Amino acid sequence: MKQSELTLIFLKAGMQTTVQDQGRAGLQHLGVPIGGALDKRSAELANYLVGNKQQTPVLEITMMGPEILFDTDALVAVTGAQFDIYIDNKIVKNEEAFHVKSGTIVRFGQLNYGCRAYMAVAGKWNAKKWKGSASPILQAAEATPDSIIKKGSKLKIESAHLNKNGTLDKNTSTPPLANKIRLKVKPGPEFENISRTAIAKFFGQGHLITQDANRMGYRLKTELTALEEKKEMISSGIIPGTVQLTSSGQPIILLNDAQTTGGYPRIVNITDKDLDQIAQLKPGDEIWFSLE
Known part of the structure; x- marks a missing residue:
C-alpha cells in the first residue's frame, strides 16, 4: 500500500466545517459531551467508500461547503447532504469514491438536499486528539485545534491509495433526504x-x-x-x-x-x-x- 503525506489546504472554510469521528463515549459523568459526527451512518459510509476504518475522522460540512486544495493525489468520497461537488470545474457524484490529482481544488457548490455532508479521504488523519477523539468541543476549541476549520487551515493526512469500495448499493446507501x-x-x-x-x-x-x-x-x-x-x-x-x-x-x-x-x-x-x-x-x- 503506497503512502504519501497529503496536506488539505482550505481556501474557503464553509459555514461550519469540522473534523469529526465517533466522539467520546463514556465521559459524560465528567461533563464531557459525546460529540462526534451527527450523522454517523453517512460518516461511516464515506469511510467505507475509500477503504478506511469506521473510526477514521471525516470532514463534517454544514450547509455551505469549503474549497480545498489537495497537494498530493488522494482518494475521496462524500456522503450525506447532496451538494454539487466539483474537481476544478468538473462535477463528481455524491456517494461514489473519486480520485483527486495533486494540485486540484475540490469545491462544494449548491446544496440540493439535507444539511450536513461527510467527506472521507483515504489514509491516516493527523488531526490532534483529546481524550481519544479528534472531534472538537466548541466550548473549548484549544483541546482540538486542528478540528475547527478556518480559511487557511491545513490538515495533514498520510494518504493511502487504497482500493476503493465503489458506489453504495441499495442496502448500504443512505436513506432519501426530506424536509x-x-x-x-x-x-x-x-x-x-x-x-x-x-x-x-x-x-x-x-x-x-x-x-x-x-x-x-x-x-x-x-x-x-x-x-x-x-x-x-x-x-x-x-x-x-x-x-x-x-x-x-x-x-x-x-x-x-x-x-x-x-x-x-x-x-x-x-x-x-x-x-x-x-x-x-x-x-x-x-x-x-x-x-x-
Whole structure:
C-alpha cells in the first residue's frame, strides 16, 4: 500500500466545517459531551467508500461547503447532504469514491438536499486528539485545534491509495433526504408529569425547526402546555436525542455537543436508529413524533 503525506489546504472554510469521528463515549459523568459526527451512518459510509476504518475522522460540512486544495493525489468520497461537488470545474457524484490529482481544488457548490455532508479521504488523519477523539468541543476549541476549520487551515493526512469500495448499493446507501420526517421516540423520565393536552399536541402535529439549531440542539417552534404540576427539578442526565420541554413550553432536541445534564423535563428520547436523520434537517424543516 503506497503512502504519501497529503496536506488539505482550505481556501474557503464553509459555514461550519469540522473534523469529526465517533466522539467520546463514556465521559459524560465528567461533563464531557459525546460529540462526534451527527450523522454517523453517512460518516461511516464515506469511510467505507475509500477503504478506511469506521473510526477514521471525516470532514463534517454544514450547509455551505469549503474549497480545498489537495497537494498530493488522494482518494475521496462524500456522503450525506447532496451538494454539487466539483474537481476544478468538473462535477463528481455524491456517494461514489473519486480520485483527486495533486494540485486540484475540490469545491462544494449548491446544496440540493439535507444539511450536513461527510467527506472521507483515504489514509491516516493527523488531526490532534483529546481524550481519544479528534472531534472538537466548541466550548473549548484549544483541546482540538486542528478540528475547527478556518480559511487557511491545513490538515495533514498520510494518504493511502487504497482500493476503493465503489458506489453504495441499495442496502448500504443512505436513506432519501426530506424536509419533513417522522421520528420514533420512547417516553422520557418526566413523560408522565406532562399534561395530557400537551402530550396530545406533541404527537398530533408537526413541529418546525427554528433558527436556533446547531450541534448542541434544535429548538422547535411549537409551544406546549408545560407540567401538570410545577415541581422543582434537580439537574439530571441527558443524552443525544433527549427532548426537553422548557418552562415556556418549547421542545428542544438535544444533540451530540449538548451539555451532559439539564434541569428541564425530559419528555421523550428519540430512538438511536432515527438520530442520524436529525443531522440532515435545517431551520424550517418539519418533524413529527411517534411512540415506538
